Amino acid sequence: MLLMAKNTDALINARAKTIKTASLSAIKLMNYILDLNYKRGFDKRKLDINLCVENMQDILDKICGSRATIYYELYSGPLNVIATELYIEEILFNLTINSKDAISTEGIITISTAVVNYETAPTVSVFGTVNAGRYCYIKVKDTGCGIAKNIMSLIHKPTFTTKKNGNGIGLHIVFTIAKELSGFVTVESAEQKGTTITVYIPQAADVVAPPCSCA
Ligand SMILES: Nc1ncnc2c1ncn2[C@@H]1O[C@H](COP(=O)(O)OP(=O)(O)OP(=O)(O)O)[C@@H](O)[C@H]1O
Ligand SMILES: [Mg+2]
Structure with missing residues (x-):
C-alpha cells in the first residue's frame, strides 16, 4: 500500500521496497517448506x-x-x-x-x-x-x-x-x-x-x- 501511494519520501519508498522484497522471499520460503513437508517435489x-x-x-x-x-x-x-x-x-x-x-x-x-x-x-x-x-x-x-x-x-x-x-x-x-x-x-x-x-x-x-x- 505504501508503494501504491507513490510516496515522495525516498527513505519510506526504500523501506517499503525492502519490506516487499522480504515478504516475497518469505512467500518463497513458506512454499518451499510446504513442498518439503508435503513432498510436492521440485523439478x-x-x-x-x-x-x-x-x-x-x-x-x-x-x-x-x-x-x-x-x-x-x-x-x-x-x-x-x-x-x-x-x-x-x-x-x-x-x-x-x-x-x-x-x-x-x-x-x-x-x-x-x-x-x-x-x-x-x-x-x-x-x-x-x-x-x-x-x-x-x-x-x-x-x-x-x-x-x-x-x-x-x-x-x-x-x-x-x-x-x-x-x-x-x-x-x-x-x-x-x-x-x-x-x-x-x-x-x-x-x-x-x-x-x-x-x-x-x-x-x-x-x-x-x-x-x-x-x-
Ligand atoms: N555453526 C554452528 N556453531 C555452533 N552451534 C551451531 C552451529 N550450527 C548450529 N548450531 C546449533 O544448532 C542449533 C540448531 O540450529 P538451527 O539452524 O536448526 O536452528 P537456529 O539457528 O537455532 O534457528 P533458525 O535456523 O531457525 O533461525 C543452534 O541453535 C545452535 O545451538
Ligand atoms: Mg540456523
Whole structure:
C-alpha cells in the first residue's frame, strides 16, 4: 500500500521496497517448506554447485557483515549434481547464518566445495545414510563457539535451538534437503574452536571429476 501511494519520501519508498522484497522471499520460503513437508517435489535438474556458490557470494558476504570474513575454496572443475538451485541456496544460507551466529565478535568462515569417493561411512557424526559412491560436497567451516557434545544429537531436530530468537528450523531444512537428494551430512565440532558442517550430494553420473584423496 505504501508503494501504491507513490510516496515522495525516498527513505519510506526504500523501506517499503525492502519490506516487499522480504515478504516475497518469505512467500518463497513458506512454499518451499510446504513442498518439503508435503513432498510436492521440485523439478530437479543437473546443476553445478560451484556456480550456485558463486551466485550467492555477494549475499553471503553481506549477511556476515564485519563479524566474519568468508573465504571461498571452490573445486577447480564443475561439480554437477541433480538438484534445484533453491536447495543449494538454502543449504548455503542456513549453514552460513549459523556460522555467523556462532562467532561472537570476529571470525572466519570457509566455504569449500569438492568431490570425494566414499567406500565406507566417514568416522565423524553422520546424519543420513551413506551409500558407497562419489559425492560433491559443500563444506562450511567456522571459528565460532562450537557445539557442546551433549546437544550434538539434538541439532537436527525441528524446533531445537539454543538461540534467544531462533526457530530451530535451519539445520532441519539442511538435513531434509540432503536426505531428499540421497545425500548425507557430517558435523564436526569442538567447543570454543569451531564447527564444520559438510553436506554431501551424489555426483551426477555422467561427470568425470577426479576425487580428492581425503574427505
Ligand atoms: N555453526 C554452528 N556453531 C555452533 N552451534 C551451531 C552451529 N550450527 C548450529 N548450531 C546449533 O544448532 C542449533 C540448531 O540450529 P538451527 O539452524 O536448526 O536452528 P537456529 O539457528 O537455532 O534457528 P533458525 O535456523 O531457525 O533461525 C543452534 O541453535 C545452535 O545451538
Ligand atoms: Mg540456523
